[in-house]
Amino acid sequence: MTLALFDVAFKAMGSPCRFQFYAHSPAQARNVSDLALACVQRLERKYSRYRSDSLVSRINDQAGSGIVPIDQETKALLEYARQCYQESGGLFDITSGVLAEAFDFQQGRVRDLAAIDRLCARVGFDRITYDAGCITVPAGMALDFGGIVKEYAVDTVAGLFQQHGIEHGLVELGGDIRVFGAQPDGRAWPIAVRNPNRPDTIYRRIQVSQGAVASSGDYERFIEHDGVRYSHVLNPKTGWPVSSVKAVTVVAEHCLVAGSLTTIAMLKDAAAPAWLKAQNLPFLCCLADGRMVDHLNPAINL
Amino acid sequence: MVAVEAVVAVTKRVTAAARLSAAALALPGLMPSAEAGRVEESYQADFQYGHYAESDQRMSVDIYQLHGAVPIGEAMTVSANLVRDVVSGASPMFNIKQRDGKPGQVLTGASIRDQRDAASGSLSYAFDPVTATLGGGYSAEDDYISRYVTGQLSYEFNHKLSTLTLAGSVAFDQIEPTGLNLKENKSNQQYLLGWSQVIDKNTLLKLNATFGYQEGFLSDPYKSVFFDGRGLLADTRPTRRYQWAWLGQLVRYFKPLNQAAWHLDYRFYTDSWDIDSHTLEMSWHQPLFEGWMLVPRLRYYSQNQAEFYQAFFSADDSVNRFSSDYRMAGFGALSGGVKLTREWLAPGSLDSLKLQVGFDYYDRKAAYQLAGDNAGDFADYHAYTVTASVQVRF
Numbered sequence: 210m211t212l213a214l215f216d217v218a219f220k221a222m223g224s225p226c227r228f229q230f231y232a233h234s235p236a237q238a239r240n241v242s243d244l245a246l247a248c249v250q251r252l253e254r255k256y257s258r259y260r261s262d263s264l265v266s267r268i269n270d271q272a273g274s275g276i277v278p279i280d281q282e283t284k285a286l287l288e289y290a291r292q293c294y295q296e297s298g299g300l301f302d303i304t305s306g307v308l309a310e311a312f313d314f315q316q317g318r319v320r321d322l323a324a325i326d327r328l329c330a331r332v333g334f335d336r337i338t339y340d341a342g343c344i345t346v347p348a349g350m351a352l353d354f355g356g357i358v359k360e361y362a363v364d365t366v367a368g369l370f371q372q373h374g375i376e377h378g379l380v381e382l383g384g385d386i387r388v389f390g391a392q393p394d395g396r397a398w399p400i401a402v403r404n405p406n407r408p409d410t411i412y413r414r415i416q417v418s419q420g421a422v423a424s425s426g427d428y429e430r431f432i433e434h435d436g437v438r439y440s441h442v443l444n445p446k447t448g449w450p451v452s453s454v455k456a457v458t459v460v461a462e463h464c465l466v467a468g469s470l471t472t473i474a475m476l477k478d479a480a481a482p483a484w485l486k487a488q489n490l491p492f493l494c495c496l497a498d499g500r501m502v503d504h505l506n507p508a509i510n511l
Numbered sequence: 512m513v514a515v516e517a518v519v520a521v522t523k524r525v526t527a528a529a530r531l532s533a534a535a536l537a538l539p540g541l542m543p544s545a546e547a548g549r550v551e552e553s554y555q556a557d558f559q560y561g562h563y564a565e566s567d568q569r570m571s572v573d574i575y576q577l578h579g580a581v582p583i584g585e586a587m588t589v590s591a592n593l594v595r596d597v598v599s600g601a602s603p604m605f606n607i608k609q610r611d612g613k614p615g616q617v618l619t620g621a622s623i624r625d626q627r628d629a630a631s632g633s634l635s636y637a638f639d640p641v642t643a644t645l646g647g648g649y650s651a652e653d654d655y656i657s658r659y660v661t662g663q664l665s666y667e668f669n670h671k672l673s674t675l676t677l678a679g680s681v682a683f684d685q686i687e688p689t690g691l692n693l694k695e696n697k698s699n700q701q702y703l704l705g706w707s708q709v710i711d712k713n714t715l716l717k718l719n720a721t722f723g724y725q726e727g728f729l730s731d732p733y734k735s736v737f738f739d740g741r742g743l744l745a746d747t748r749p750t751r752r753y754q755w756a757w758l759g760q761l762v763r764y765f766k767p768l769n770q771a772a773w774h775l776d777y778r779f780y781t782d783s784w785d786i787d788s789h790t791l792e793m794s795w796h797q798p799l800f801e802g803w804m805l806v807p808r809l810r811y812y813s814q815n816q817a818e819f820y821q822a823f824f825s826a827d828d829s830v831n832r833f834s835s836d837y838r839m840a841g842f843g844a845l846s847g848g849v850k851l852t853r854e855w856l857a858p859g860s861l862d863s864l865k866l867q868v869g870f871d872y873y874d875r876k877a878a879y880q881l882a883g884d885n886a887g888d889f890a891d892y893h894a895y896t897v898t899a900s901v902q903v904r905f
Contacts (some may be wrong), residue, residue: 211801233856285538292534296527365540374856374863395769419766463541466531473527488528 212377212393217242221249222257222359224383230370231377231393241373245366249382252365256286256358258306258351265352273348279339286357287339293357293469294334300476301469302334304346305445306353312450314441317432325448332445360423360468363387367464384424387464391418402505405456405495412493415505421464425471426456426495438497442475453479453497460491460505536670553862555580559900566893569618570600586637592648594629605735605743606822606835606889614822614889616837619733627652633661640667657684659699676705676719688732697727715762723754736835740826746834748819753783772796780814786839788814789881806850808871813881816841822886837890843879847872848896862904869898 212231215238219226228245232238257263268277279287293301308328313320331349338345346352359382366380367387379388379398388398397416404412405426415422427440432450439450457474461467470488474481482502485492494502535541561574573596580590601618609615631648644663650656659682666675682699705719727750734746758778765771778790794808817839819832848871855864874893877885 237856282539289531289534289538292531296531361538361540364535364538368540461528462532463535465535465538465541466528469531470528488526490528 222253227381229379230375245369248366248369249362252358252362256354258353269351272346272350276343276345278343284341297473301473302445303352304334304350305332305443307331307351308443308448312432319434329448356472360385360465363464385464385468387421388417402458406499420462421467422460423464423467423471424458425475451475451478454481455495455497458493553904555904557902561898563896570602573597588635591632596627598625603837605737607737608739608823616889625652654687654689672709674707678703695728700724713764717760719758721756725752731836734836736833737823738826748834749832756780769798785818786814802854804852808848810846813843815884841880841885842875842877844875865902867900871896
C-alpha cells in the first residue's frame with residue numbers, strides 16, 4: 210500500500226482553508242478529514258462572534274447582567290489570552306474588539322472620531338472575572354476570540370491528523386499554517402509568504418517540515434485618515450489602529466504562538482522589529498514605508 | 512552585583528515566545544502526545560507464538576500467548592492474557608567432580624515434558640491525571656501453582672511531560688514436586704517506584720527502583736548438590752531473599768532518520784544472597800517505509816555467584832546452605848536479536864493490523880563475566896528464540 214496525497218479545500222471561519230496530507234487510502238483520508246472538518250466547525254460554532262448561538266455571543270449578551278458557565282477548553286483559552294495580555298503589557302487584549310465601532314474597515318474610513326475615548330473605557334481584560342466554572346463580563350464590554358481561535362484550531366486539527374496516523378501534511382486556515390511532518394520523500398513543504406506591499410504576489414517561499422507559519426497584516430482591511438494608513442489592529446490604550454507596521458509573519462512550533470506573536474508585534478508598532486528579534490524565531494516584518502526586515506531562514510526546521 | 516547582572520541576563524533570555532509556548536501547551540488541543548502508556552481507545556487482540564531452544568538438545572519451550580484489551584467507556588480498559596508454555600528436554604541436575612578434578616554436568620533424561628497454563632487479567636481506570644490499574648493472575652502446572660495480585664498508580668504532571676509510577680505485587684506459590692513427598696510454599700513481593708520524564712521533543716528518560724522480598728521454600732527441588740565422598744544432597748538455599756534493582760532508560764528520537772529511536776538501558780541488581788548483576792542493553796528502532804520497522808538489539812549481562820554456590824562441595828565442607836544450580840553461578844551472557852514488523856493502518860474495517868517476527872540468540876559463558884569468580888566453563892550453553900505475532904486493533 211502506498212501513500213497518496215490528498216488535498217481538501219473548504220471555507221470556514223470566514224476564510225479559505227485547506228488540508229494537504231498523505232494517507233494510505235481514500236477511506237482513511239476521508240475519515241480523518243471529516244473529523245478535522247467537524248473539529249473546525251465545532252470551534253467556529255463555539256467561538257464565533259458572528260453567530261448568535263455561539264458561546265461567545267451568549268457571554269457577550271450577558272455582559273453586565275449575569276454569569277455564564279464555561280467549560281475547561283474556554284477557561285484554558287482565557288488563561289492563554291491572559292498570558293498574551295501580560296506578555297504584551299496589556300496591548301493584546303481580547304476585549305478590544307469594541308474599538309472597531311469607531312472605524313469602518315469596509316469603507317476604509319474613521320466613522321466616529323469622538324467615540325474613541327468612550328470606547329476605550331469599555332476595554333480591559335483585567336476587568337473580566339472567571340474561574341474554572343463561569344465568567345462575568347462587565348456591562349458594555351465584549352470578548353472576541355478572533356485573534357486566537359483560528360490559530361488554536363490549526364494546532365488542534367494538526368494534532369488530530371497525527372493522532373489518526375497521518376504523518377505527512379499541513380493544515381491551513383485563512384493563511385495560518387501548521388506543518389506536521391515533511392513529505393514522504395523527506396522534502397519539506399514549500400510555504401509561500403505573501404508580499405505585504407503587493408498582496409497578490411509571493412514575497413518568498415520558505416521550506417517547512419515541522420512547525421507553524423502565521424501572518425498578521427493590513428492586506429485588505431485598513432483605513433486612511435489625514436494621509437496616514439492604519440491597519441485593522443487596534444491599540445487598546447489609544448483606541449487607534451497601529452500605523453508603523455504593515456504586516457508581520459512569524460514561524461514557531463505552534464500556530465497559536467506564531468499568531469499571538471504577530472499580533473503583539475503589530476501592536477508594538479515602531480518597536481516591532483526589535484521585539485521580534487528578541488524572540489529568537491524566524492520572522493518577516495514589513496514596515497509602513499514598505500521596508501522589509503527579513504529574518505526568515507532559508508530552511509526552517511523547528 | 513555581578514551575580515545580580517547574571518541573573519538578569521538569564522531571565523532575559525527566556526523570551527515572551529517561550530513563555531507563550533509553555534502557556535499554549537495547557538490547551539486541550541495542543542497537549543503533547545505523551546509517550547507513556549495511555550488507556551487503549553480501541554479493541555485489541557494479539558496472538559504470539561515463540562519457540563526457545565537450548566544447545567545440545569537440552570530444554571526447549573513452546574510459548575503460546577493470547578492477549579485482548581477492551582475499552583469500557585472513555586476511562587476504563589479491561590485486558591486479559593492467556594499463556595501456555597510447553598517445556599521438554601533435559602536440564603542440568605547436578606555437577607560431579609570428574610577424574611581431572613574439574614566439575615562436569617549431569618543432566619536429567621530427555622523425556623521430561625511439562626505444561627504451564629496461566630491466566631491473568633487487569634482493569635485500568637484513568638481519572639486524569641492519574642491512571643490506576645488492578646490486576647491478578649493464576650498459573651498452574653503439575654507441580655506448581657502460583658497466584659498473584661498487582662496494583663499500579665501513575666500520575667502525570669508538568670503538562671504530561673512527567674510521569675510518576677508506584678506499583679506493587681504479591682504472589683503466593685505452592686510447590687509439590689513430582690516423585691517427592693514434599694509440599695512447600697513461598698511468597699514474593701515486589702515494589703516499584705518509577706519516574707519518566709520527557710526532556711525535550713526528542714528525548715525521554717525513565718528511571719525506576721524496585722525492591723523485592725521472597726520468603727519460604729526458595730530452593731529448586733529438582734536440583735541436587737554433589738558432596739565429594741558423601742554423595743548427593745538436595746539443593747538448599749536460604750528461606751529469605753531481599754532484592755534491589757535500579758534501572759535507567761534513555762530513549763532518543765532521530766527525526767531526520769525517519770523518526771528512528773535509540774533505546775539505551777542499564778540495570779544494576781543486588782540481593783541478600785550476594786548476587787550482583789549488571790545489564791546493558793541497546794536497541795535501534797528503525798521505521799523503514801510503508802509501515803515496515805526493523806529493531807536490532809544487543810544485550811550484555813554479567814552476574815557474580817551466590818555466596819552459597821559451588822560447582823560441587825567436598826565431604827568436609829560444613830555448610831548449611833548450598834547450591835550448584837548454574838543460575839546461581841558467576842557468568843556472563845551476550846545476546847542479540849532482530850525484530851521485523853509490518854503495520855497496516857486502516858486495512859478494511861480494522862484500525863490497524865500488525866505482524867511481527869523476531870529472532871534472538873543468547874550465548875552464556877563463564878568467561879563473559881565481568882570480574883571472574885566463576886567456577887569454569889562446564890555450564891556454558893547457548894540458546895535461540897524465534898517469535899511470530901499478529902496484533903489487530905479494531
